[in-house]
Amino acid sequence: MMFGMKRTRRAGVVAAVALGVALVAAGCSSSGGDSGGDAGGDGGDANLTITMLPKNLGNPYFDTSTGGAEEATEEFGGTFEEVGPSEASPTSQVQYIQTAAQQGAGGLIVSANDPEALCDALDEARSAGVKVVTFDSDTNPECRDLFINQATSEGIAKIQVDLIAEQIGDEGQVAVLSASANATNQNAWIATMEELLAADHPNIELVEVAYGDDDDQTSFDKTAALLQTYPELKGIISPTTVGISAAARYLSTSEYKGKVALTGLGTPNQMREYVEDGTVTAFALWNPADLGYLAAWATQALITGEITGEVGDSFEAGKLGSFEVGADGGVLLGDPYVFDADNIGDFDF
Structure with a gap:
Protein backbone atom coordinates (compact mmCIF):
# COMPACT_ATOMS: atom_id res chain seq x y z
CA MET A 1 0.00 0.00 0.00
CA ALA A 151 -9.61 -0.56 20.88
CA THR A 152 -9.97 -1.37 24.56
CA SER A 153 -8.79 -4.78 25.71
CA GLU A 154 -12.29 -5.46 26.97
CA GLY A 155 -13.86 -4.62 23.63
CA ILE A 156 -11.41 -6.70 21.62
CA ALA A 157 -11.72 -9.69 23.94
CA LYS A 158 -15.50 -9.51 24.12
CA ILE A 159 -16.10 -9.45 20.38
CA GLN A 160 -13.95 -12.56 19.91
CA VAL A 161 -15.62 -14.43 22.76
CA ASP A 162 -19.06 -13.44 21.48
CA LEU A 163 -18.21 -14.64 17.97
CA ILE A 164 -16.85 -18.03 19.02
CA ALA A 165 -19.75 -18.58 21.44
CA GLU A 166 -22.26 -17.91 18.68
CA GLN A 167 -20.44 -20.14 16.21
CA ILE A 168 -20.20 -23.19 18.50
CA GLY A 169 -23.60 -22.89 20.16
CA ASP A 170 -22.10 -21.58 23.41
CA GLU A 171 -20.64 -24.92 24.49
CA GLY A 172 -17.63 -27.13 23.91
CA GLN A 173 -13.85 -26.96 23.94
CA VAL A 174 -11.98 -24.01 22.43
CA ALA A 175 -8.31 -23.08 22.13
CA VAL A 176 -6.48 -19.83 21.57
CA LEU A 177 -3.74 -19.51 18.93
CA SER A 178 -1.79 -16.42 19.95
CA ALA A 179 1.34 -14.61 18.74
CA SER A 180 4.40 -14.62 21.01
CA ALA A 181 4.15 -15.45 24.70
CA ASN A 182 5.47 -11.96 25.56
CA ALA A 183 3.14 -9.90 23.34
CA THR A 184 1.59 -7.24 25.56
CA ASN A 185 -1.66 -6.85 23.67
CA GLN A 186 -2.23 -10.56 23.10
CA ASN A 187 -1.79 -11.38 26.77
CA ALA A 188 -4.14 -8.62 27.90
CA TRP A 189 -6.83 -9.79 25.47
CA ILE A 190 -6.45 -13.44 26.44
CA ALA A 191 -6.66 -12.66 30.16
CA THR A 192 -9.92 -10.82 29.56
CA MET A 193 -11.23 -13.63 27.34
CA GLU A 194 -10.61 -16.07 30.17
CA GLU A 195 -12.56 -13.85 32.56
CA LEU A 196 -15.45 -13.47 30.12
CA LEU A 197 -15.63 -17.19 29.41
CA ALA A 198 -15.65 -18.05 33.10
CA ALA A 199 -18.28 -15.44 33.94
CA ASP A 200 -20.63 -15.61 30.98
CA HIS A 201 -20.00 -18.89 29.15
CA PRO A 202 -19.71 -21.71 31.70
CA ASN A 203 -20.24 -24.41 29.07
CA ILE A 204 -17.22 -23.33 27.03
CA GLU A 205 -13.88 -24.81 28.15
CA LEU A 206 -10.63 -23.10 27.16
CA VAL A 207 -8.25 -26.05 26.87
CA GLU A 208 -5.01 -24.39 25.75
CA VAL A 209 -3.34 -21.15 24.73
CA ALA A 210 -0.83 -21.99 21.99
CA TYR A 211 1.77 -19.62 20.53
CA GLY A 212 2.57 -19.35 16.84
CA ASP A 213 5.09 -16.50 17.31
CA ASP A 214 3.42 -14.51 14.52
CA ASP A 215 5.05 -16.88 12.05
CA ASP A 216 2.90 -18.42 9.32
CA GLN A 217 4.39 -21.91 9.33
CA THR A 218 4.63 -22.13 13.12
CA SER A 219 1.00 -21.03 13.44
CA PHE A 220 -0.04 -23.54 10.76
CA ASP A 221 1.74 -26.34 12.64
CA LYS A 222 0.29 -25.26 15.98
CA THR A 223 -3.21 -25.43 14.48
CA ALA A 224 -2.57 -29.02 13.38
CA ALA A 225 -1.23 -29.88 16.83
CA LEU A 226 -4.26 -28.42 18.60
CA LEU A 227 -6.65 -30.43 16.46
CA GLN A 228 -4.71 -33.63 17.03
CA THR A 229 -4.38 -33.06 20.78
CA TYR A 230 -8.04 -32.18 21.32
CA PRO A 231 -10.26 -34.34 19.10
CA GLU A 232 -13.37 -32.75 20.64
CA LEU A 233 -12.23 -29.22 19.88
CA LYS A 234 -15.12 -27.06 18.67
CA GLY A 235 -13.39 -23.77 17.98
CA ILE A 236 -10.19 -21.75 17.77
CA ILE A 237 -9.75 -18.06 18.59
CA SER A 238 -6.68 -16.47 17.02
CA PRO A 239 -6.22 -12.83 18.06
CA THR A 240 -3.42 -12.26 15.54
CA THR A 241 -3.65 -11.71 11.80
CA VAL A 242 -0.84 -14.14 11.04
CA GLY A 243 -2.32 -16.84 13.25
CA ILE A 244 -5.89 -16.65 11.99
CA SER A 245 -4.90 -16.80 8.33
CA ALA A 246 -2.54 -19.74 8.94
CA ALA A 247 -5.21 -21.58 10.92
CA ALA A 248 -7.77 -20.90 8.19
CA ARG A 249 -5.38 -22.20 5.55
CA TYR A 250 -4.98 -25.44 7.50
CA LEU A 251 -8.69 -25.87 8.18
CA SER A 252 -9.72 -25.08 4.60
CA THR A 253 -8.20 -28.29 3.21
CA SER A 254 -8.72 -30.52 6.25
CA GLU A 255 -11.45 -32.79 7.52
CA TYR A 256 -12.20 -30.15 10.16
CA LYS A 257 -13.50 -27.57 7.69
CA GLY A 258 -17.06 -26.67 8.68
CA LYS A 259 -16.71 -28.67 11.90
CA VAL A 260 -14.26 -26.55 13.89
CA ALA A 261 -15.08 -22.86 14.06
CA LEU A 262 -12.37 -20.25 13.69
CA THR A 263 -12.53 -16.58 14.61
CA GLY A 264 -10.21 -13.87 15.86
CA LEU A 265 -8.51 -10.85 14.37
CA GLY A 266 -7.70 -10.74 10.66
CA THR A 267 -7.64 -8.50 7.63
CA PRO A 268 -10.29 -8.79 4.91
CA ASN A 269 -7.77 -9.43 2.15
CA GLN A 270 -6.18 -12.28 4.10
CA MET A 271 -9.45 -13.86 5.10
CA ARG A 272 -11.72 -13.25 2.10
CA GLU A 273 -11.18 -16.64 0.44
CA TYR A 274 -11.78 -18.46 3.73
CA VAL A 275 -15.02 -16.61 4.36
CA GLU A 276 -16.16 -17.23 0.81
CA ASP A 277 -15.37 -20.97 0.94
CA GLY A 278 -17.10 -21.44 4.30
CA THR A 279 -14.01 -22.10 6.45
CA VAL A 280 -14.67 -18.97 8.53
CA THR A 281 -18.04 -17.42 9.37
CA ALA A 282 -16.97 -14.10 10.91
CA PHE A 283 -13.96 -12.39 12.43
CA ALA A 284 -13.09 -8.94 13.73
CA LEU A 285 -10.52 -6.17 13.45
CA TRP A 286 -10.11 -2.43 13.28
CA ASN A 287 -8.63 -0.72 10.25
Whole structure:
Protein backbone atom coordinates (compact mmCIF):
# COMPACT_ATOMS: atom_id res chain seq x y z
CA MET A 1 0.00 0.00 0.00
CA MET A 2 1.78 3.12 -1.22
CA PHE A 3 0.74 6.73 -0.95
CA GLY A 4 3.19 8.54 -3.17
CA MET A 5 6.23 8.20 -0.93
CA LYS A 6 9.13 5.83 -1.15
CA ARG A 7 9.12 3.49 1.83
CA THR A 8 12.58 2.60 3.04
CA ARG A 9 12.84 -0.78 4.74
CA ARG A 10 15.80 -2.08 6.69
CA ALA A 11 15.79 -5.58 8.08
CA GLY A 12 18.35 -7.93 9.52
CA VAL A 13 21.31 -6.92 11.65
CA VAL A 14 21.79 -3.17 11.85
CA ALA A 15 23.95 -2.85 14.93
CA ALA A 16 27.14 -3.17 12.93
CA VAL A 17 26.22 -0.26 10.73
CA ALA A 18 24.43 1.88 13.31
CA LEU A 19 27.39 4.21 13.74
CA GLY A 20 29.07 3.63 10.42
CA VAL A 21 26.24 4.62 8.15
CA ALA A 22 25.59 8.35 8.29
CA LEU A 23 22.06 8.71 7.07
CA VAL A 24 20.98 12.32 7.05
CA ALA A 25 18.12 12.68 9.52
CA ALA A 26 16.01 14.77 7.21
CA GLY A 27 16.08 12.75 4.05
CA CYS A 28 16.16 8.98 4.31
CA SER A 29 13.12 8.17 2.26
CA SER A 30 10.96 11.03 1.16
CA SER A 31 10.68 14.08 -0.98
CA GLY A 32 9.88 16.15 2.14
CA GLY A 33 11.87 19.26 3.00
CA ASP A 34 15.08 19.40 4.97
CA SER A 35 13.29 19.47 8.31
CA GLY A 36 10.06 17.85 7.28
CA GLY A 37 8.28 21.07 6.42
CA ASP A 38 5.93 23.24 8.40
CA ALA A 39 3.30 21.13 10.13
CA GLY A 40 1.50 24.04 11.73
CA GLY A 41 1.35 25.27 15.29
CA ASP A 42 4.79 26.11 16.66
CA GLY A 43 6.44 23.28 14.72
CA GLY A 44 7.75 25.11 11.66
CA ASP A 45 11.32 24.02 12.43
CA ALA A 46 10.33 20.69 13.94
CA ASN A 47 12.21 17.52 13.06
CA LEU A 48 9.41 15.56 11.39
CA THR A 49 11.59 12.57 10.54
CA ILE A 50 9.44 9.57 11.44
CA THR A 51 10.76 6.03 11.93
CA MET A 52 8.21 3.22 12.19
CA LEU A 53 9.16 -0.02 13.93
CA PRO A 54 6.55 -2.81 13.72
CA LYS A 55 6.95 -6.10 15.52
CA ASN A 56 8.34 -7.62 12.35
CA LEU A 57 8.53 -6.94 8.63
CA GLY A 58 6.63 -8.98 6.05
CA ASN A 59 3.48 -9.08 8.19
CA PRO A 60 0.42 -7.98 6.15
CA TYR A 61 -1.16 -6.33 9.17
CA PHE A 62 1.87 -4.14 9.76
CA ASP A 63 2.30 -3.49 6.04
CA THR A 64 -1.16 -1.94 6.18
CA SER A 65 -0.53 0.10 9.34
CA THR A 66 2.75 1.33 7.87
CA GLY A 67 0.89 2.45 4.76
CA GLY A 68 -1.43 4.54 6.92
CA ALA A 69 1.49 6.13 8.78
CA GLU A 70 3.18 6.85 5.48
CA GLU A 71 0.06 8.56 4.16
CA ALA A 72 -0.17 10.76 7.25
CA THR A 73 3.51 11.67 7.12
CA GLU A 74 3.12 12.80 3.54
CA GLU A 75 0.14 14.95 4.55
CA PHE A 76 2.01 16.82 7.27
CA GLY A 77 5.21 17.13 5.22
CA GLY A 78 7.53 14.80 7.10
CA THR A 79 9.98 12.12 6.05
CA PHE A 80 9.31 8.45 6.69
CA GLU A 81 11.22 5.22 7.14
CA GLU A 82 10.10 1.74 8.16
CA VAL A 83 12.60 -0.56 9.87
CA GLY A 84 12.30 -3.80 11.77
CA PRO A 85 13.36 -7.37 12.41
CA SER A 86 12.30 -10.33 10.32
CA GLU A 87 11.09 -12.18 13.42
CA ALA A 88 9.08 -10.91 16.38
CA SER A 89 11.13 -11.64 19.50
CA PRO A 90 11.33 -9.69 22.78
CA THR A 91 14.68 -7.99 22.16
CA SER A 92 14.83 -7.97 18.35
CA GLN A 93 13.69 -4.34 18.14
CA VAL A 94 16.30 -2.87 20.48
CA GLN A 95 18.98 -2.27 17.85
CA TYR A 96 16.52 -0.45 15.59
CA ILE A 97 15.52 1.90 18.41
CA GLN A 98 19.16 2.67 19.12
CA THR A 99 19.89 3.29 15.44
CA ALA A 100 16.89 5.60 15.00
CA ALA A 101 18.07 7.72 17.93
CA GLN A 102 21.65 7.81 16.66
CA GLN A 103 20.45 8.92 13.24
CA GLY A 104 18.44 11.79 14.70
CA ALA A 105 14.85 10.66 14.21
CA GLY A 106 12.28 13.15 15.46
CA GLY A 107 9.70 10.50 16.24
CA LEU A 108 9.63 6.74 16.68
CA ILE A 109 6.44 4.68 16.29
CA VAL A 110 6.74 1.20 17.81
CA SER A 111 4.59 -1.91 18.15
CA ALA A 112 6.33 -3.55 21.09
CA ASN A 113 7.24 -7.22 21.17
CA ASP A 114 7.67 -7.02 24.94
CA PRO A 115 6.44 -4.50 27.55
CA GLU A 116 9.78 -4.21 29.37
CA ALA A 117 12.59 -5.40 27.10
CA LEU A 118 12.55 -2.21 25.03
CA CYS A 119 12.39 0.28 27.89
CA ASP A 120 16.10 0.99 28.33
CA ALA A 121 16.54 1.66 24.62
CA LEU A 122 13.40 3.79 24.48
CA ASP A 123 14.49 5.79 27.52
CA GLU A 124 17.80 6.52 25.81
CA ALA A 125 16.00 7.59 22.65
CA ARG A 126 13.70 9.91 24.58
CA SER A 127 16.68 11.40 26.40
CA ALA A 128 18.08 12.20 22.96
CA GLY A 129 14.90 14.09 22.10
CA VAL A 130 13.02 11.41 20.18
CA LYS A 131 9.25 11.35 20.73
CA VAL A 132 8.12 7.76 21.26
CA VAL A 133 4.63 6.60 20.34
CA THR A 134 3.59 2.97 20.69
CA PHE A 135 0.73 1.48 18.71
CA ASP A 136 -0.99 -1.91 18.56
CA SER A 137 1.13 -3.36 21.40
CA ASP A 138 2.28 -1.15 24.26
CA THR A 139 5.32 -0.92 26.48
CA ASN A 140 5.10 0.00 30.13
CA PRO A 141 3.57 3.52 30.13
CA GLU A 142 6.66 5.18 31.58
CA CYS A 143 8.72 4.04 28.57
CA ARG A 144 6.91 6.10 25.93
CA ASP A 145 5.02 9.33 25.37
CA LEU A 146 1.73 8.01 23.95
CA PHE A 147 0.04 4.69 23.18
CA ILE A 148 -2.31 4.54 20.20
CA ASN A 149 -4.78 1.85 21.20
CA GLN A 150 -6.78 0.17 18.44
CA ALA A 151 -9.61 -0.56 20.88
CA THR A 152 -9.97 -1.37 24.56
CA SER A 153 -8.79 -4.78 25.71
CA GLU A 154 -12.29 -5.46 26.97
CA GLY A 155 -13.86 -4.62 23.63
CA ILE A 156 -11.41 -6.70 21.62
CA ALA A 157 -11.72 -9.69 23.94
CA LYS A 158 -15.50 -9.51 24.12
CA ILE A 159 -16.10 -9.45 20.38
CA GLN A 160 -13.95 -12.56 19.91
CA VAL A 161 -15.62 -14.43 22.76
CA ASP A 162 -19.06 -13.44 21.48
CA LEU A 163 -18.21 -14.64 17.97
CA ILE A 164 -16.85 -18.03 19.02
CA ALA A 165 -19.75 -18.58 21.44
CA GLU A 166 -22.26 -17.91 18.68
CA GLN A 167 -20.44 -20.14 16.21
CA ILE A 168 -20.20 -23.19 18.50
CA GLY A 169 -23.60 -22.89 20.16
CA ASP A 170 -22.10 -21.58 23.41
CA GLU A 171 -20.64 -24.92 24.49
CA GLY A 172 -17.63 -27.13 23.91
CA GLN A 173 -13.85 -26.96 23.94
CA VAL A 174 -11.98 -24.01 22.43
CA ALA A 175 -8.31 -23.08 22.13
CA VAL A 176 -6.48 -19.83 21.57
CA LEU A 177 -3.74 -19.51 18.93
CA SER A 178 -1.79 -16.42 19.95
CA ALA A 179 1.34 -14.61 18.74
CA SER A 180 4.40 -14.62 21.01
CA ALA A 181 4.15 -15.45 24.70
CA ASN A 182 5.47 -11.96 25.56
CA ALA A 183 3.14 -9.90 23.34
CA THR A 184 1.59 -7.24 25.56
CA ASN A 185 -1.66 -6.85 23.67
CA GLN A 186 -2.23 -10.56 23.10
CA ASN A 187 -1.79 -11.38 26.77
CA ALA A 188 -4.14 -8.62 27.90
CA TRP A 189 -6.83 -9.79 25.47
CA ILE A 190 -6.45 -13.44 26.44
CA ALA A 191 -6.66 -12.66 30.16
CA THR A 192 -9.92 -10.82 29.56
CA MET A 193 -11.23 -13.63 27.34
CA GLU A 194 -10.61 -16.07 30.17
CA GLU A 195 -12.56 -13.85 32.56
CA LEU A 196 -15.45 -13.47 30.12
CA LEU A 197 -15.63 -17.19 29.41
CA ALA A 198 -15.65 -18.05 33.10
CA ALA A 199 -18.28 -15.44 33.94
CA ASP A 200 -20.63 -15.61 30.98
CA HIS A 201 -20.00 -18.89 29.15
CA PRO A 202 -19.71 -21.71 31.70
CA ASN A 203 -20.24 -24.41 29.07
CA ILE A 204 -17.22 -23.33 27.03
CA GLU A 205 -13.88 -24.81 28.15
CA LEU A 206 -10.63 -23.10 27.16
CA VAL A 207 -8.25 -26.05 26.87
CA GLU A 208 -5.01 -24.39 25.75
CA VAL A 209 -3.34 -21.15 24.73
CA ALA A 210 -0.83 -21.99 21.99
CA TYR A 211 1.77 -19.62 20.53
CA GLY A 212 2.57 -19.35 16.84
CA ASP A 213 5.09 -16.50 17.31
CA ASP A 214 3.42 -14.51 14.52
CA ASP A 215 5.05 -16.88 12.05
CA ASP A 216 2.90 -18.42 9.32
CA GLN A 217 4.39 -21.91 9.33
CA THR A 218 4.63 -22.13 13.12
CA SER A 219 1.00 -21.03 13.44
CA PHE A 220 -0.04 -23.54 10.76
CA ASP A 221 1.74 -26.34 12.64
CA LYS A 222 0.29 -25.26 15.98
CA THR A 223 -3.21 -25.43 14.48
CA ALA A 224 -2.57 -29.02 13.38
CA ALA A 225 -1.23 -29.88 16.83
CA LEU A 226 -4.26 -28.42 18.60
CA LEU A 227 -6.65 -30.43 16.46
CA GLN A 228 -4.71 -33.63 17.03
CA THR A 229 -4.38 -33.06 20.78
CA TYR A 230 -8.04 -32.18 21.32
CA PRO A 231 -10.26 -34.34 19.10
CA GLU A 232 -13.37 -32.75 20.64
CA LEU A 233 -12.23 -29.22 19.88
CA LYS A 234 -15.12 -27.06 18.67
CA GLY A 235 -13.39 -23.77 17.98
CA ILE A 236 -10.19 -21.75 17.77
CA ILE A 237 -9.75 -18.06 18.59
CA SER A 238 -6.68 -16.47 17.02
CA PRO A 239 -6.22 -12.83 18.06
CA THR A 240 -3.42 -12.26 15.54
CA THR A 241 -3.65 -11.71 11.80
CA VAL A 242 -0.84 -14.14 11.04
CA GLY A 243 -2.32 -16.84 13.25
CA ILE A 244 -5.89 -16.65 11.99
CA SER A 245 -4.90 -16.80 8.33
CA ALA A 246 -2.54 -19.74 8.94
CA ALA A 247 -5.21 -21.58 10.92
CA ALA A 248 -7.77 -20.90 8.19
CA ARG A 249 -5.38 -22.20 5.55
CA TYR A 250 -4.98 -25.44 7.50
CA LEU A 251 -8.69 -25.87 8.18
CA SER A 252 -9.72 -25.08 4.60
CA THR A 253 -8.20 -28.29 3.21
CA SER A 254 -8.72 -30.52 6.25
CA GLU A 255 -11.45 -32.79 7.52
CA TYR A 256 -12.20 -30.15 10.16
CA LYS A 257 -13.50 -27.57 7.69
CA GLY A 258 -17.06 -26.67 8.68
CA LYS A 259 -16.71 -28.67 11.90
CA VAL A 260 -14.26 -26.55 13.89
CA ALA A 261 -15.08 -22.86 14.06
CA LEU A 262 -12.37 -20.25 13.69
CA THR A 263 -12.53 -16.58 14.61
CA GLY A 264 -10.21 -13.87 15.86
CA LEU A 265 -8.51 -10.85 14.37
CA GLY A 266 -7.70 -10.74 10.66
CA THR A 267 -7.64 -8.50 7.63
CA PRO A 268 -10.29 -8.79 4.91
CA ASN A 269 -7.77 -9.43 2.15
CA GLN A 270 -6.18 -12.28 4.10
CA MET A 271 -9.45 -13.86 5.10
CA ARG A 272 -11.72 -13.25 2.10
CA GLU A 273 -11.18 -16.64 0.44
CA TYR A 274 -11.78 -18.46 3.73
CA VAL A 275 -15.02 -16.61 4.36
CA GLU A 276 -16.16 -17.23 0.81
CA ASP A 277 -15.37 -20.97 0.94
CA GLY A 278 -17.10 -21.44 4.30
CA THR A 279 -14.01 -22.10 6.45
CA VAL A 280 -14.67 -18.97 8.53
CA THR A 281 -18.04 -17.42 9.37
CA ALA A 282 -16.97 -14.10 10.91
CA PHE A 283 -13.96 -12.39 12.43
CA ALA A 284 -13.09 -8.94 13.73
CA LEU A 285 -10.52 -6.17 13.45
CA TRP A 286 -10.11 -2.43 13.28
CA ASN A 287 -8.63 -0.72 10.25
CA PRO A 288 -4.84 -1.01 10.74
CA ALA A 289 -4.27 1.71 8.14
CA ASP A 290 -6.23 4.10 10.37
CA LEU A 291 -4.21 2.95 13.38
CA GLY A 292 -0.91 3.76 11.68
CA TYR A 293 -2.32 7.01 10.32
CA LEU A 294 -3.42 8.10 13.81
CA ALA A 295 -0.06 7.10 15.30
CA ALA A 296 1.81 9.26 12.81
CA TRP A 297 -0.39 12.31 13.44
CA ALA A 298 0.01 11.83 17.20
CA THR A 299 3.79 11.71 16.75
CA GLN A 300 3.65 14.88 14.71
CA ALA A 301 1.60 16.59 17.45
CA LEU A 302 4.21 15.67 20.06
CA ILE A 303 7.12 16.81 17.91
CA THR A 304 5.57 20.17 17.09
CA GLY A 305 4.47 20.80 20.67
CA GLU A 306 0.76 20.74 19.85
CA ILE A 307 0.47 18.30 22.76
CA THR A 308 2.71 17.01 25.54
CA GLY A 309 0.92 13.74 26.16
CA GLU A 310 -0.93 14.88 29.27
CA VAL A 311 -4.46 13.67 30.01
CA GLY A 312 -6.94 15.94 28.27
CA ASP A 313 -4.57 17.06 25.51
CA SER A 314 -6.29 17.06 22.13
CA PHE A 315 -4.90 17.04 18.61
CA GLU A 316 -6.06 16.84 15.04
CA ALA A 317 -5.42 13.68 13.03
CA GLY A 318 -6.14 14.64 9.46
CA LYS A 319 -9.13 12.85 7.93
CA LEU A 320 -9.85 11.02 11.22
CA GLY A 321 -10.63 14.24 13.08
CA SER A 322 -9.83 15.20 16.66
CA PHE A 323 -8.59 12.87 19.40
CA GLU A 324 -8.01 13.28 23.12
CA VAL A 325 -5.29 11.81 25.31
CA GLY A 326 -6.68 9.61 28.08
CA ALA A 327 -5.27 7.92 31.16
CA ASP A 328 -1.66 6.66 30.99
CA GLY A 329 -1.10 8.52 27.73
CA GLY A 330 -3.59 6.39 25.82
CA VAL A 331 -5.39 7.46 22.65
CA LEU A 332 -8.27 5.24 21.52
CA LEU A 333 -8.96 4.66 17.82
CA GLY A 334 -12.40 3.06 18.25
CA ASP A 335 -14.38 -0.18 18.47
CA PRO A 336 -13.61 -3.44 16.62
CA TYR A 337 -15.55 -4.22 13.44
CA VAL A 338 -17.01 -7.61 12.49
CA PHE A 339 -16.36 -8.91 8.97
CA ASP A 340 -18.52 -11.63 7.41
CA ALA A 341 -19.75 -12.81 4.03
CA ASP A 342 -22.18 -9.91 3.76
CA ASN A 343 -19.61 -7.13 4.05
CA ILE A 344 -16.12 -8.48 3.43
CA GLY A 345 -16.27 -7.52 -0.24
CA ASP A 346 -16.59 -3.86 0.75
CA PHE A 347 -13.06 -3.66 2.15
CA ASP A 348 -9.59 -3.74 0.62
CA PHE A 349 -6.81 -4.01 3.20
